Amino acid sequence: LIAEILSTGDEIRTGALIDSNSAYIAETLQATGVFVSRHLTVGDDVDAIEQALKEIANRADVALVTGGLGPTVDDLTPEAASRAAGVSLVLDRAALTAIEGFFQKMGRPMSDSNRKQAMLPEGALRLDNPIGTAPGFMLYIGACRFFFLPGVPTEMRRMLAEQVLPRLSAQEGGNRRYYPVRTISTFGLPESVAGERLVGLTEEFPEITLGLRAKFPEIQIKLYAEGDDETRAHDMLERASEWVARKMERHVFSTDGSPMEAVVGRLLRKQKATLGVAESCTGGLISHWLTEVPGSSDYFLFSAVTYSNEAKIRVLGVEEESLLKFGAVHEEIVRQMAHGVRRVSGAAYGLATSGIAGPDGGTDEKPVGTVCIGLATPEKVEARRLFFPFGDRTRKKQMFAMTALNLLRRELLGDPVELWHTNPGAGHRSFSL
Amino acid sequence: LIAEILSTGDEIRTGALIDSNSAYIAETLQATGVFVSRHLTVGDDVDAIEQALKEIANRADVALVTGGLGPTVDDLTPEAASRAAGVSLVLDRAALTAIEGFFQKMGRPMSDSNRKQAMLPEGALRLDNPIGTAPGFMLYIGACRFFFLPGVPTEMRRMLAEQVLPRLSAQEGGNRRYYPVRTISTFGLPESVAGERLVGLTEEFPEITLGLRAKFPEIQIKLYAEGDDETRAHDMLERASEWVARKMERHVFSTDGSPMEAVVGRLLRKQKATLGVAESCTGGLISHWLTEVPGSSDYFLFSAVTYSNEAKIRVLGVEEESLLKFGAVHEEIVRQMAHGVRRVSGAAYGLATSGIAGPDGGTDEKPVGTVCIGLATPEKVEARRLFFPFGDRTRKKQMFAMTALNLLRRELLGDPVELWHTNPGAGHRSFSL
Numbered sequence: 076l077i078a079e080i081l082s083t084g085d086e087i088r089t090g091a092l093i094d095s096n097s098a099y100i101a102e103t104l105q106a107t108g109v110f111v112s113r114h115l116t117v118g119d120d121v122d123a124i125e126q127a128l129k130e131i132a133n134r135a136d137v138a139l140v141t142g143g144l145g146p147t148v149d150d151l152t153p154e155a156a157s158r159a160a161g162v163s164l165v166l167d168r169a170a171l172t173a174i175e176g177f178f179q180k181m182g183r184p185m186s187d188s189n190r191k192q193a194m195l196p197e198g199a200l201r202l203d204n205p206i207g208t209a210p211g212f213m214l215y216i217g218a219c220r221f222f223f224l225p226g227v228p229t230e231m232r233r234m235l236a237e238q239v240l241p242r243l244s245a246q247e248g249g250n251r252r253y254y255p256v257r258t259i260s261t262f263g264l265p266e267s268v269a270g271e272r273l274v275g276l277t278e279e280f281p282e283i284t285l286g287l288r289a290k291f292p293e294i295q296i297k298l299y300a301e302g303d304d305e306t307r308a309h310d311m312l313e314r315a316s317e318w319v320a321r322k323m324e325r326h327v328f329s330t331d332g333s334p335m336e337a338v339v340g341r342l343l344r345k346q347k348a349t350l351g352v353a354e355s356c357t358g359g360l361i362s363h364w365l366t367e368v369p370g371s372s373d374y375f376l377f378s379a380v381t382y383s384n385e386a387k388i389r390v391l392g393v394e395e396e397s398l399l400k401f402g403a404v405h406e407e408i409v410r411q412m413a414h415g416v417r418r419v420s421g422a423a424y425g426l427a428t429s430g431i432a433g434p435d436g437g438t439d440e441k442p443v444g445t446v447c448i449g450l451a452t453p454e455k456v457e458a459r460r461l462f463f464p465f466g467d468r469t470r471k472k473q474m475f476a477m478t479a480l481n482l483l484r485r486e487l488l489g490d491p492v493e494l495w496h497t498n499p500g501a502g503h504r505s506f507s508l
Numbered sequence: 509l510i511a512e513i514l515s516t517g518d519e520i521r522t523g524a525l526i527d528s529n530s531a532y533i534a535e536t537l538q539a540t541g542v543f544v545s546r547h548l549t550v551g552d553d554v555d556a557i558e559q560a561l562k563e564i565a566n567r568a569d570v571a572l573v574t575g576g577l578g579p580t581v582d583d584l585t586p587e588a589a590s591r592a593a594g595v596s597l598v599l600d601r602a603a604l605t606a607i608e609g610f611f612q613k614m615g616r617p618m619s620d621s622n623r624k625q626a627m628l629p630e631g632a633l634r635l636d637n638p639i640g641t642a643p644g645f646m647l648y649i650g651a652c653r654f655f656f657l658p659g660v661p662t663e664m665r666r667m668l669a670e671q672v673l674p675r676l677s678a679q680e681g682g683n684r685r686y687y688p689v690r691t692i693s694t695f696g697l698p699e700s701v702a703g704e705r706l707v708g709l710t711e712e713f714p715e716i717t718l719g720l721r722a723k724f725p726e727i728q729i730k731l732y733a734e735g736d737d738e739t740r741a742h743d744m745l746e747r748a749s750e751w752v753a754r755k756m757e758r759h760v761f762s763t764d765g766s767p768m769e770a771v772v773g774r775l776l777r778k779q780k781a782t783l784g785v786a787e788s789c790t791g792g793l794i795s796h797w798l799t800e801v802p803g804s805s806d807y808f809l810f811s812a813v814t815y816s817n818e819a820k821i822r823v824l825g826v827e828e829e830s831l832l833k834f835g836a837v838h839e840e841i842v843r844q845m846a847h848g849v850r851r852v853s854g855a856a857y858g859l860a861t862s863g864i865a866g867p868d869g870g871t872d873e874k875p876v877g878t879v880c881i882g883l884a885t886p887e888k889v890e891a892r893r894l895f896f897p898f899g900d901r902t903r904k905k906q907m908f909a910m911t912a913l914n915l916l917r918r919e920l921l922g923d924p925v926e927l928w929h930t931n932p933g934a935g936h937r938s939f940s941l
Binding site for chain 2: 084098111113114145180181188206227256297299352358359367369370371372382385419433469
């Protein structure tokens with residue numbers, strides 16, 4: 076089964092928006108045994124879309140198309156599809172009812188432009204969109220089966236899973252191939268070093284394809300297996316995954332694609348432990364990540380985002396003298412912050428950050444990229460200073476936050492990070508965990 | 509000048525890697541007056557690449573190709589290019605010297621596989637790569653001029669700027685066209701309603717192209733102008749932009765692409781005002797957004813992410829009685845939180861959120877999606893309750909955070925939002941700002 080993916084929209088065509096839908100669809104299709112041969116992007120131009128649909132119909136068995144199903148004048152995909160298939164647009168009463176129902180449920184009036192979304196090419200099979208107004212549809216153009224989905228990622232993903240994949244499985248019949256994938260998430264090694272550690276994998280496992288993906292600040296190692304026999308493909312993947320885990324040692328934090336905050340959350344929950352956070356330079360990012368995990372209120376109690384010195388003193392009990400003596404970015408300060416937030420929140424663990432995310436605020440002694448991380452446990456209070464010279468403010472915040480969570484993770488595992496500890500003022504030292 | 513973009517590689521084809529190169533190239537080309545009509549992706553397959561090159565040669569004036577120039581066996585682009593152009597691969601001595609020099613500079617031995625990178629299609633013009641081993645090259649296939657660049661983003665970007673853009677400007681000569689773009693960011697209207705308000709734009713400004721982009725939770729209205737005369741294109745854009753701003757009224761929060769947190773930050777700075785935030789359901793996201801803005805420490809003092817009731821009481825001084833009486837998600841509680849964080853931080857404004865982001869924790873009276881927002885100003889303390897039924901936990905957090913910042917923005921503008929105010933327990937009411 077050969078598939079192509081078409082994304083439509085001027086936003087993607089002009090580069091204003093990065094096309095993440097196509098990658099998501101490709102990964103999903105490959106994982107279910109469909110070979111994706113091409114992705115194509117065209118703009119909101121009915122002729123360009125029509126032309127692209129006709130070309131794809133000549134090459135592929137199945138095609139996934141995203142975008143252009145909305146209510147506005149630049150949503151032209153149904154029109155282009157009907158032209159390419161040589162049929163008219165007709166009102167789909169069930170689609171209209173579904174759209175009306177959607178607005179009723181939301182308690183909002185439905186506008187005329189939404190009515191347009193119920194116009195589908197004649198002969199198309201409507202695909203329900205349970206979380207939006209734009210219905211999708213399935214339509215044959217020549218011998219190729221097209222699935223048209225909305226461009227809104229959450230809607231597209233849900234409809235891909237519920238409406239497209241079951242139909243594709245039915246289409247394949249006996250010729251199924253398997254493309255299982257494993258994601259091994261690591262933190263703390265540069266991509267080139269991670270790559271070098273993996274030399275020899277392809278000799279050891281010739282049927283496994285290796286992909287390295289810098290999903291900053293983590294590095295994901297992706298292993299792709301392929302075969303007609305599902306069990307054999309999974310076994311091979313399992314063995315290759317163990318090989319990789321040995322090479323990457325403690326830098327691996329998950330082997331199921333879980334993000335760092337979910338891993339830390341699971342460890343806290345397992346140990347019935349709770350956490351308080353004191354953030355300066357990370358500005359709330361650690362708390363934001365932690366609270367992205369459903370159920371995090373079970374272990375995450377409180378975070379103090381203390382940007383001002385005043386807040387550090389008043390809320391966390393940091394000593395004014397220490398701030399005057401050391402400045403806010405210092406091991407002593409994060410030690411007091413971690414201890415303070417542990418005390419204020421009543422949590423088992425206190426985690427604290429103070430640093431310089433830039434672009435301004437750096438000095439010779441404490442350049443932009445310097446961060447101090449404090450960790451208070453039931454037994455001790457520790458602090459480290461690190462330096463990350465790469466990237467902009469956003470990336471530095473991410474690197475600082477990830478490093479702090481990783482320190483906590485290793486502590487919870489009873490396998491604390493042995494960091495070298497730069498002296499105050501040691502300045503430009505590079506990063507190593 | 510019509511351009512197409514081709515990205516090659518199994519990582520992109522299979523969706524393991526999102527293709528950000530094509531968006532970057534498209535945006536750069538459009539900004540310099542080149543119309544990008546299509547992006548295409550194929551895998552590391554010499555036949556597929558050759559076929560794609562031939563198709564593009566028939567349609568486009570210029571093409572940018574990324575990937576497949578590396579030293580390994582799956583780097584096949586030069587081979588495919590030579591086939592598509594009907595020429596042989598020949599050793600480029602200057603390229604070999606450059607690669608040798610690169611390794612010398614790095615103090616690393618050069619491998620035989622790197623020698624392969626000096627083999628270019630006959631008649632190609634080598635393009636220097638100052639920061640990597642893979643040279644690029646320029647080659648005509650038919651009447652279309654192809655630029656082949658490495659897939660590594662930093663190398664690609666540098667070579668695009670230094671090697672490609674100057675040559676494109678020369679190619680265009682007098683035929684330069686201009687494609688200025690304007691981004692108008694709005695919040696508080698659903699996409700379909702925003703679209704309806706813009707009906708008539710294309711009649712009024714036939715030369716302007718309209719794009720609506722749901723960059724959740726904001727809606728961006730993009731206006732694309734086009735013309736040979738730069739001043740005229742910009743004037744037209746300006747007038748269309750004013751037309752849109754009138755139609756969208758107070759829902760517009762920026763006309764230069766600035767995010768909400770930057771707009772709020774500018775208003776605070778202008779008024780020499782400061783801010784403290786108390787976040788429950790938003791979990792640190794408001795603080796994270798605010799601190800993404802360089803210099804935000806000038807006005808952002810402190811945020812208390814009080815996930816536990818204990819923290820609300822201890823840090824913000826919320827009354828235990830009130831929590832027992834009303835529950836944590838209530839107008840009275842966010843009023844106390846906003847007042848408390850204003851007092852604790854010493855800021856001019858206090859902003860507070862408490863709600864249910866889900867997936868669990870909802871009740872009939874307060875379903876998942878309910879949020880209360882409190883705002884303390886030097887004059888008053890206010891609170892509202894809202895309900896957002898859409899999306900998952902992440903989206904609800906984003907919607908809650910954006911709504912809170914928007915309330916503050918309107919307050920700072922002296923034009924406060926007049927929200928209807930549901931009674932406690934009014935339940936499923938939809939959203940309107």
